[in-house]
Amino acid sequence: MKLLLTGAAGQLGRALIDKMPPGVELLASSRHGGDGLVALDLADLKACQQIVVEHRPDWVLNAGAYTAVDKAEAEPGLAHAVNGSAPRAFAEAIQTHGGRLLQLSTDFVFNGEQGSPYRVDQSRDPLGVYGASKASGEEAVEELLGASGQGVVLRTSWVMGPVGKNFALTMLRLHREREELGVVADQVGCPSSTLNLAMACWTVITSSREGMELPPVLHWCDGGVASWYDVSVAVGELALDLGLLEHAATVNPISSADYPTPATRPGYSLLDCQASRQVLQLEAQHWRSALRDVLKSIPN
Numbered sequence: 001m002k003l004l005l006t007g008a009a010g011q012l013g014r015a016l017i018d019k020m021p022p023g024v025e026l027l028a029s030s031r032h033g034g035d036g037l038v039a040l041d042l043a044d045l046k047a048c049q050q051i052v053v054e055h056r057p058d059w060v061l062n063a064g065a066y067t068a069v070d071k072a073e074a075e076p077g078l079a080h081a082v083n084g085s086a087p088r089a090f091a092e093a094i095q096t097h098g099g100r101l102l103q104l105s106t107d108f109v110f111n112g113e114q115g116s117p118y119r120v121d122q123s124r125d126p127l128g129v130y131g132a133s134k135a136s137g138e139e140a141v142e143e144l145l146g147a148s149g150q151g152v153v154l155r156t157s158w159v160m161g162p163v164g165k166n167f168a169l170t171m172l173r174l175h176r177e178r179e180e181l182g183v184v185a186d187q188v189g190c191p192s193s194t195l196n197l198a199m200a201c202w203t204v205i206t207s208s209r210e211g212m213e214l215p216p217v218l219h220w221c222d223g224g225v226a227s228w229y230d231v232s233v234a235v236g237e238l239a240l241d242l243g244l245l246e247h248a249a250t251v252n253p254i255s256s257a258d259y260p261t262p263a264t265r266p267g268y269s270l271l272d273c274q275a276s277r278q279v280l281q282l283e284a285q286h287w288r289s290a291l292r293d294v295l296k297s298i299p300n
């Protein structure tokens with residue numbers, strides 16, 4: 001099976017390559033290429049179509065994205081091109097030339113106001129540019145590949161792995177550098193380890209190889225629920241236990257109003273993953289235990 005992976009240099013992309021099952025002929029791409037990766041700029045829509053036409057992958061796993069949530073407020077054109085138009089370009093090429101698309105998406109397509117976990121079939125209502133751009137990518141997959149069943153959107157949240165840029169690694173650094181931290185406690189969701197998320201993505205791909213029909217939208221996060229404050233405290237405790245820190249900072253809960261950011265974030269964006277876990281026949285690992293595995297896997 002031939003698979004085109006985008007965002008191969010990102011945190012999920014790297015976990016996907018590490019966890020790749022046998023029997024996959026991988027064409028891995030990043031914005032600039034190098035290190036065995038093909039160059040593919042997701043803002044270049046012709047190039048996105050062309051690579052599908054040229055290589056005819058069985059799957060495009062689109063893990064590349066414009067993920068800078070705050071910066072996106074100042075660069076809406078680029079965020080929409082990468083997160084909305086690129087999946088549309090892949091979907092158009094797949095519609096004509098065959099194959100399937102696994103499109104990664106986010107809890108930020110929801111407004112976070114309902115106060116209970118979001119099901120896969122609920123309406124999108126993003127608050128900021130990043131969420132809106134990812135929502136437009138979802139819409140393209142649904143519109144062009146929904147009827148044929150060739151497109152799957154996999155939404156996840158608060159992605160954290162042992163490499164790359166993420167909240168857990170930032171908190172680890174801040175615990176080392178500071179005595180005290182103020183971390184937002186009124187945004188609630190769930191962390192997702194790249195290690196578990198990669199396994200979920202590969203399960204989507206391999207289940208389809210086994211002829212299983214997949215729903216158009218899936219949700220995948222680790223188990224449980226947390227605020228950013230909870231995750232920050234857990235990073236300190238787990239890192240101390242693992243010998244990654246000699247001293248953890250005191251973490252104080254603060255409100256979103258005390259930490260203004262260019263992009264408004266949803267207050268409660270927990271994804272209901274029950275149905276998807278059943279479809280994929282995967283059990284959730286609690287986020288704290290998954291976070292421990294992430295911290296343990298940080299390269300020296």
Ligand SMILES: NC(=O)c1ccc[n+]([C@@H]2O[C@H](COP(=O)([O-])OP(=O)(O)OC[C@H]3O[C@@H](n4cnc5c(N)ncnc54)[C@H](OP(=O)(O)O)[C@@H]3O)[C@@H](O)[C@H]2O)c1
Nearest residue numbers: 007009010011012031041042043064065067104106158159
């Ligand atoms: N991170 C999260 O908390 C989170 C939460 C929910 C959903 N997701 C989704 O999960 C997926 C994986 O995210 P991640 O956490 O692995 O993000 P990441 O570490 O930021 O990786 C994204 C990759 O996309 C690449 N990229 C950005 N613009 C590009 C362009 N124009 N052309 C080619 N590549 C480009 C980035 O390359 P550069 O480094 O060169 O920019 C980066 O390597 C994304 O679809 C994201 O929207 C992430």
